[in-house]
Amino acid sequence: MINFEYARARDVSDAVRQVAANPTAKFIAGGTNIVDLMKANVERPSLLIDVTRLPLTRVNGAGGALRVGALVPNSDLAYHPEVQQRYPLVASAVLAGASQQLRNMASTGGNLVQRTRCAYFYDVATPCNKRAPGTGCSAINGLNRMHAILGTSDACIATHPSDMAVALLALDAKVHVTGPSGDRVIPIAEFHRLPGDTPQQDTNLQHGELITAIELPPEEFSKNYSYLKVRDRLSYAFALVSVAAALDLDGDRIHVARLAVGGVAHKPWRDTAVEDSLRGQRADRAVFTRAADLLLRDAKGFGHNTFKIGLAHRAIVRTLTQAANATPQSQSNKKIQ
Amino acid sequence: MAMTDVTLRPADRVATPQKISISLLLNGAAAQLEVAPWTTLLDALRDQLKLTGTKKGCDHGQCGACTVLVDGRRVNSCLTLAVMKDGAEVTTIEGLAKNGQLHPLQQAFIDHDAFQCGYCTPGQICSAAGLMAEGKARTDDEIRELMSGNICRCGAYPNILAAIKQAMNGDRS
Numbered sequence: 001m002i003n004f005e006y007a008r009a010r011d012v013s014d015a016v017r018q019v020a021a022n023p024t025a026k027f028i029a030g031g032t033n034i035v036d037l038m039k040a041n042v043e044r045p046s047l048l049i050d051v052t053r054l055p056l057t058r059v060n061g062a063g064g065a066l067r068v069g070a071l072v073p074n075s076d077l078a079y080h081p082e083v084q085q086r087y088p089l090v091a092s093a094v095l096a097g098a099s100q101q102l103r104n105m106a107s108t109g110g111n112l113v114q115r116t117r118c119a120y121f122y123d124v125a126t127p128c129n130k131r132a133p134g135t136g137c138s139a140i141n142g143l144n145r146m147h148a149i150l151g152t153s154d155a156c157i158a159t160h161p162s163d164m165a166v167a168l169l170a171l172d173a174k175v176h177v178t179g180p181s182g183d184r185v186i187p188i189a190e191f192h193r194l195p196g197d198t199p200q201q202d203t204n205l206q207h208g209e210l211i212t213a214i215e216l217p218p219e220e221f222s223k224n225y226s227y228l229k230v231r232d233r234l235s236y237a238f239a240l241v242s243v244a245a246a247l248d249l250d251g252d253r254i255h256v257a258r259l260a261v262g263g264v265a266h267k268p269w270r271d272t273a274v275e276d277s278l279r280g281q282r283a284d285r286a287v288f289t290r291a292a293d294l295l296l297r298d299a300k301g302f303g304h305n306t307f308k309i310g311l312a313h314r315a316i317v318r319t320l321t322q323a324a325n326a327t328p329q330s331q332s333n334k335k336i337q
Numbered sequence: 338m339a340m341t342d343v344t345l346r347p348a349d350r351v352a353t354p355q356k357i358s359i360s361l362l363l364n365g366a367a368a369q370l371e372v373a374p375w376t377t378l379l380d381a382l383r384d385q386l387k388l389t390g391t392k393k394g395c396d397h398g399q400c401g402a403c404t405v406l407v408d409g410r411r412v413n414s415c416l417t418l419a420v421m422k423d424g425a426e427v428t429t430i431e432g433l434a435k436n437g438q439l440h441p442l443q444q445a446f447i448d449h450d451a452f453q454c455g456y457c458t459p460g461q462i463c464s465a466a467g468l469m470a471e472g473k474a475r476t477d478d479e480i481r482e483l484m485s486g487n488i489c490r491c492g493a494y495p496n497i498l499a500a501i502k503q504a505m506n507g508d509r510s
Contacts, residue, residue, distance in 0.1 A: 005355065006374035006420055028421070035377070035416045036397050048374065050421050075410075079473065099486020100471070101464065102398060104410045105417070235485035332482040 001038045005047045009054060012178050012210060018049045020180040020208030027051050027210055029071060029107040032098075033114040040122050042115075042131055056109075056212055059083070064218035067176075070109030070211045074164065075100060077108055086220045088328065089246055092227040093167035095331040099236050109211035112165055112175065112191065113203060116158035116266075117238055119143065129155045130199040145304040146238065149312070150296075151265040156199030157302060159263055160192060161238050166262035167227060169270050170244040172217050179209035192267030199266070221246030221258065226322035228329045228336065229262075230315055235334075239263035241312045243319035247283065254278045254287075259320070261295065264312055271295050283324035285317065292316040359423035363388075364432025372419040379403045379414035382429060390430035390459045394488075401487035404460040404467070405429045411467025413486075430459035433466065441507065442466055445500035453491030461487045465501045477502075 009015030019025045025047040028034055037043035056069040059080050066082055077083055078094040098106065106114075120126045120138035127135035139147050139157050147157040168188045175186045192203050205211075224247040231237040242262035248255040257278035261269040274295045281287040292313040299309045318336060322329055327337055356371040363386065370385050379396075382388045382405070394402030396415045403415040406428040433440035442462045445451070452458045464487045474480045480501055481494075489497060 001375045004374055006357065006418075028418070031418060031421070032398060032413070032416050035418060038375075039396065048418075052421060075471075099401065100468070100483050101401060101404055101411050101413045101486045102416075104467075105412050235482055330478075332476065332478040334478075 001035075002041065002044050004038075004045050006050065007047065008050045012054055012056075012212060015049050015051050015054065016178055016180055016208055016210050018047070019210070022047055023207065025049060029110045030073070030105040032102050032106045033110065037115060037122075041124050042122060051210065062215075066216040068108050068214045068216065070107060070176075070213055072108045073104055074098070074106045074108065074111060075103035077164075078103065083216075086222055087167075087171065087216050088222055089171065089225040089227055089244055090164065090167045090216065092225075092328060092331055093163040093229075093242075093244060096227055096229040096242065097163035108164075108214055111162055112168075112211060112214075113205065114161060115202060117161050118147065118158040121158060130158060130195075130202075133198075133200045140302060143304060144302045146240070146263075147302060147305045148265045149299045149301055149305060149308050150261075150269050151194045151267070152300065152302075153195045153197065153199070155197050156195035156266065158195065158199065158266055160202070160265070160267050162268070163227070163229060163239065163242060163262060165192070166242055166260045166268040167244045168214065168216075169268040170246050170258040170260040171219070171221065172258075174215040174217070175211055176213040176215060177205065177209045178212050179206055183212075185215075189270060195266045202266075219248075219256075221248065224249055224323045224326055226319045226328040227331075228315055228319040228322065230311060241308055241315045243312075243315045245316075245319040245323040247320070247323045249283055249324065252282050252284075254281050254283050257291075257320075259291070259295070259316065261312060261316065264299075264308060269295075283320075285321065288317045288320040288324075289313075291320065357420050357423075359420060361422065361424075362426040364428055370419075374418065374420050376419045377415055378405070378407075378417040378419045378422055378427070381419040382414060382427075388429050388431050391463075392456055392459055394457070394460070399488070400457070400460075401464055402457050402460040404464040404487065406463055406467055406470075409467075409470055411464050428463070428466075430463055433462065440466070441504040442469075442500065445503040446497075448503065449496045449500040450493075451496040451500040452489070452493050457487060457489045457491075461489065461497055465497075465504065468501070469505055474505075480505075 026045040028048045056071040058069045078091045084091045120128045126138045148159045173188045227244050229239050229242040244260045246258040257275045361368045392402040394400035398413040398416045405414045474483045
């Protein structure tokens with residue numbers, strides 16, 4: 001790990017001021033990703049501003065919504081009684097990710113800004129446009145089994161690794177941030193970016209902007225939901241494909257559908273055209289199959305990951321079926337019903 | 338394959354090590370130490386405090402061998418910067434036995450032969466202690482899932498599961 005300076009933020013504005021003033025400064029909270037990336041020499045900050053002592057650890061209701069402080073650990077988020085009861089899709093997705101040790105450390109805000117686990121991004125001896133812009137993408141013609149099938153560019157085919165963010169996207173969460181020019185609220189759908197020709201930018205956060213809270217909107221989808229994660233081993237692995245589905249049913253008809261897919265793109269993937277197409281339809285396999293066809297209409301494989309197109313199709317149909325039947329995927333008994 | 342430019346950027350130049358004084362409540366006793374910002378809790382425990390029970394496996398948070406309890410919660414000490422834990426209570430494998438009596442998990446691991454080489458064992462036991470404190474695991478599936486952050490390359494998983502169940506049930510089998 002490179003040498004760096006360290007300081008503890010006194011309050012949110014102090015944290016923002018210190019990072020904004022130094023282009024190579026970064027915030028640190030749980031540290032589970034940035035410390036690892038520093039060991040790999042991928043992240044090389046000159047200064048880390050420790051935000052862990054800031055008062056951003058509360059979960060509280062506000063006008064039917066639920067506001068989760070950015071420093072709430074992932075494990076506390078997943079086990080919070082209100083999250084379990086009102087937003088079980090979020091609890092399920094969080095528990096599908098990482099290990100309990102890491103969930104104890106990792107913060108809610110940090111989860112959103114974790115970086116891709118593309119092996120080439122981590123390997124500083126290989127070209128990577130995300131790590132070293134302009135050097136090329138090693139994955140496009142390389143070992144790309146874990147890589148994206150939607151929204152890729154010639155510059156980057158990395159995937160976003162978060163499970164939590166997939167559920168937050170399906171639920172239309174909002175990200176509250178404080179920056180040098182004040183506070184703003186970013187809809188989760190506009191938080192992460194596609195790679196385009198600037199894959200070095202994962203999100204639309206500006207340097208010095210600190211996530212202070214995540215807001216879960218009043219629509220809970222606490223009955224008809226499921227989070228299904230398919231991976232190379234049963235636990236503690238990143239998704240090949242994951243699906244978050246939430247339905248509001250009127251009898252056997254779909255009133256509202258929410259569908260987000262992880263492991264397939266540079267950001268959690270959601271296609272509102274697919275959700276619109278489900279409105280008023282019967283909640284059955286034929287309808288779900290057409291929805292999967294539509295969502296994957298532009299999917300493109302790169303060789304090793306081409307199987308993901310079929311896998312994603314089946315996972316979408318299965319997860320929507322689980323949601324419609326109110327039989328969400330268990331995150332401990334991994335048998336897929 | 339083309340190599341990327343590895344020229345040192347300004348931030349890579351070695352800064353003068355600027356050590357910071359921190360205090361821990363370590364296995365029930367006050368400990369004071371000086372750490373560089375980049376010293377992990379794992380390295381501080383092993384190299385400075387000479388508590389080598391906590392193991393360095395992957396050093397990337399993937400194996401769980403470095404698991405310790407910080408303020409009662411299990412964490413990967415390899416991904417924890419020591420300086421950030423100033424004032425924290427830290428429990429390692431060396432701190433689990435009380436008054437000469439093994440912790441019930443330590444005894445259960447012996448009773449069930451829940452290891453082969455033993456390298457992952459301190460992390461397994463600290464992780465299981467955290468698991469028991471959390472109180473979320475009831476079934477075998479739930480124990481397996483919530484212990485998935487601890488890898489045992491000897492494959493002692495069935496015996497590790499049996500040992501944890503014994504400690505959770507508070508009995509000897």
